[in-house]
Amino acid sequence: MSKVELILKNPATEKFRTAPLGFSWTVLFFGFLVPLFRRDWKYTFIFLLLYILSLGCLSPVMACLYNRSYARRMLASGYRLFYIRGNLKSDTLEKLIAQ
Numbered sequence: 001m002s003k004v005e006l007i008l009k010n011p012a013t014e015k016f017r018t019a020p021l022g023f024s025w026t027v028l029f030f031g032f033l034v035p036l037f038r039r040d041w042k043y044t045f046i047f048l049l050l051y052i053l054s055l056g057c058l059s060p061v062m063a064c065l066y067n068r069s070y071a072r073r074m075l076a077s078g079y080r081l082f083y084i085r086g087n088l089k090s091d092t093l094e095k096l097i098a099q
Contacts, residue, residue, distance in 0.1 A: 004086035006071055008079035017079060019071035021088070028063035031056075040070065 006019040017038075027034045032047035043066070050058050075081070 004084070004088045006081060007083040007085060008071075008074050009082040010079050012078065016082065017074055019074055020067050021071060022067060024063045024067045027066045028059055031059065031062075034066070035070075038070065040073075043070075 004021045006021065008017045008019055009015070010017075024034065027047075031051050032044050035041075035043040035047055047062060050062065
């Protein structure tokens with residue numbers, strides 16, 4: 001589990017999502033099941049395909065990139081920042097939201 005989590009809220013549906021930041025140990029150990037449980041269908045398929053093609057060698061790379069990518073996609077799809085759990089530098093948050 002990451003030390004920093006963004007709690008995101010969709011203003012249209014009033015649903016909340018948690019987006020951890022940092023290295024994803026769960027992706028490292030459980031692979032495509034993480035996006036599957038987060039209902040991230042596109043990345044479930046991509047991860048499954050990459051795991052099959054690389055025989056699992058890309059696991060550390062995907063574990064480094066997935067959480068940040070997930071948070072960015074949630075923000076881009078209309079979710080808004082509701083709460084930050086943990087210690088996050090303000091410049092890190094600005095970079096995440098700006099991109």
